[in-house]
Amino acid sequence: MRRKFIAACMLAACIGMVSCDDTTNTLGGSLIDNGDKLSIKADTFSVASETMLAGSVIARSETGYLGKMIDPETKSTVTGNLMSQFHILSNFQLPAKDSIMSRDANNEIIADSCDIRLYFTTYYGDSLSQMKLTAHELTKPVEEGKVYYSDFDPEAEGYVRPAEQGGIAEKRSFTLTDFTEADNIRNKKNYNRNIIIRLNNSYKDKNGVTYNNYGTYLLRKYQENPSTFKNQYHFLHDICPGFYFKIDGGAGAMAQIQVAQLNIYFKNKQDGKVSAISTNFVSTEEVLQLTNFSNDNTLLQQLANEPEHTYLKTPAGLFTKLSLPVSEIMEGHENNSINSAKIILYRENNKTTSKYQFDIPQNVVMLPVDSLQSFFKNNRLPDNKTSFLAAYNNATNGYVFNNISGIINLFAYNKTMPNWGKVVIVPVELRTVSQGSGNGNKTIITKVSHNMGLTSTKLLGNTSTGKNIQISIIYSKFNGR
Structure with a gap:
């Protein structure tokens, strides 16, 4: 032995x-x-x-993808559509109502504007390729604790709020090199490339209440019940379930989305001065970000x-x-x-x-x-x-x-x-x-x-x-x- x-x-x-x-x-x-x-x-x-x-594979990538590319070698096409939710910190708070200077004719607080920015550092293809997308509001959040596959389609599964019911369906033409932003902004050393979707049109919530834009909806919902903005579950289920970004046209570029950021802009009085404030609702690893791929x-x-x-x-x-x-x-x-x-x-x-x-x-x-x-x-x-x-x-x-x-x-x-x-x-x-x-x-x-x-x-x-x-x-x- x-x-x-x-x-x-x-x-x-x-x-x-x-x-x-x-x-x-x-x-x-x-x-x-x-x-x-x-x-x-x-x-x-x-x-x-x-x-x-x-076929469909389990989707657990921490990176989101948005765009459409044609493989030069095989001529096959692949499209990536992104679903993203937003994360709220437990200590989140907005300024007191009296300190918000942006008001409508009835002296109610409003947001001057609102947008979603999809930040990326890496992309495939030509950054000048013309693309089209639609940002769809979700009617309910995609829940944690489930296995999702690469062909998961929020539209087909009933997660998208129909436009005829007031759901956001904001269309946008874009290139990954965004010439709609001023040169002095894009040329800054700390500038991060992003795709901007502006949510400044009139918005009707699920209760039939109309707001001048989506940012105003968020501001007023916070004033009604600040606690819903400090609890992730309630924020997703009662305020903002998330958005689905779907490619509608164009080909030649696809971005690897690292962060989706929802911003509200309004005037806030501080120390007797009026300044612009941006409030961020950022997608992180704590919330779902799924890419729906089609080949x-x-x-x-x-x-x-x-x-x-x-x-x-x-x-x-x-x-x-x-x-x-x-x-x-x-x-x-x-x-x-x-x-x-x-x-x-x-x-x-x-x-x-x-x-x-x-x-x-x-x-x-x-x-x-x-x-x-x-x-x-x-x-x-x-x-x-x-x-x-x-x-x-x-x-x-x-x-x-x-x-x-x-x-x-x-x-x-x-x-x-x-x-x-x-x-x-x-x-x-x-x-x-x-x-x-x-x-x-x-x-x-x-x-x-x-x-x-x-x-x-x-x-x-x-x-x-x-x-x-x-x-x-x-x-x-x-x-x-």
């Missing part, structure tokens, strides 16, 4: 020296005596692949049918499915241990010259097809047993999975799985934290979610022989006396 333990400890060093069967048949004898020989064998097998439509599924299916390669495309676009040759791998090796199973997925370089081509997915996970939904629904992390993470490797121009032996063993001893032998490659976003300092610093993955950014790449494969994808297996076995 002691000799077996020593041999097992040295196995990792052996694996690095293994190249083919011709050099491994007698390797065990060089480690221990002939009483208990450790034999090591290596073999390679072809892996079949195909493209599968992702050209007809074109996606055509891409999935193409031979000689497969695709990875996000958001909610295309995954690559592999059929692992488990029966071939295990044939004649039923009593062996699989110590290593390495697979490399090589890219086919993008041949387009457009400066707006989509990014290469930087991180992907491999997991059994049958675990696809549960992995993301249950917020699991790659465990290097039945789910594996790989980063794009520029040197190999692909994704290297150094050892997926756990998945091979899973299939070898559980043949009742509906999608037996099949794994899926899924582009993901990672949330990480740093622990420790100096040489002891480590990056820890705390969350893995579907990649909702615009990425696309082709992978070699999807041939009748599977020659473009191979899996390298290393077996070991103790030959007892």
Whole structure:
């Protein structure tokens, strides 16, 4: 037993020296005596692949997306429509009614103006592309504690307040470079790009009361009951459920929305002076922000049918499915241990010259097809047993999975799985934290979610022989006396 333990400890060093069967048949004898020989064998097998439509995926990205883009490589389109709510701090307060100087003919307080600003730092495409959107008022908030998918549509699900009932449906043409703002504002160092939706038209609330604009509605509701503005639940359910920003026209740009901000502007008297005040209701991680994505599924299916390669495309676009040759791998090796199973997925370089081509997915996970939904629904992390993470490797121009032996063993001893032998490659976003300092610093993955950014790449494969994808297996076995 002691000799077996020593041999097992040295196995990792052996694996690095293994190249083919011709050099491994007698390797065990060089480690221990002939009483208990450790034999090591290596073999390679072809892996079949195909493209599968992702369909709707669980949407847990902390970034919102708004816009419409056409992939220069595949000509497929993707549209992102954003739903956002607003967060209220527990100590929120507005100035006393008597200090608000903005008044109407009846001496009632009013807001001079009101707007929503969608702030972004990163975007895809051409910032001068002309786009159109409509800002829809929600009739009820999207509740926490539920799983939402990338195709969640607030309109179809009855969350949008109809315009004929007084709901806001503010239309806006825009470019990501906003020329409606003065140059001296846009040229400031601390200027943050944003899409402005002005809510200055007459507004009728659910009780049939009319206000000169949405900001006045908020001001007066606060004066009626300030406590509703200090409780997030009551603010969402009684005052402002949120807004849905839907792309109505144009293509060529998509912004990654970091913050949605609702502003009220009014004159406030302080120390005998009159000044403009902006009150902010900001979207944060504490409230929901969901993107509804729509793809050209007809074109996606055509891409999935193409031979000689497969695709990875996000958001909610295309995954690559592999059929692992488990029966071939295990044939004649039923009593062996699989110590290593390495697979490399090589890219086919993008041949387009457009400066707006989509990014290469930087991180992907491999997991059994049958675990696809549960992995993301249950917020699991790659465990290097039945789910594996790989980063794009520029040197190999692909994704290297150094050892997926756990998945091979899973299939070898559980043949009742509906999608037996099949794994899926899924582009993901990672949330990480740093622990420790100096040489002891480590990056820890705390969350893995579907990649909702615009990425696309082709992978070699999807041939009748599977020659473009191979899996390298290393077996070991103790030959007892």
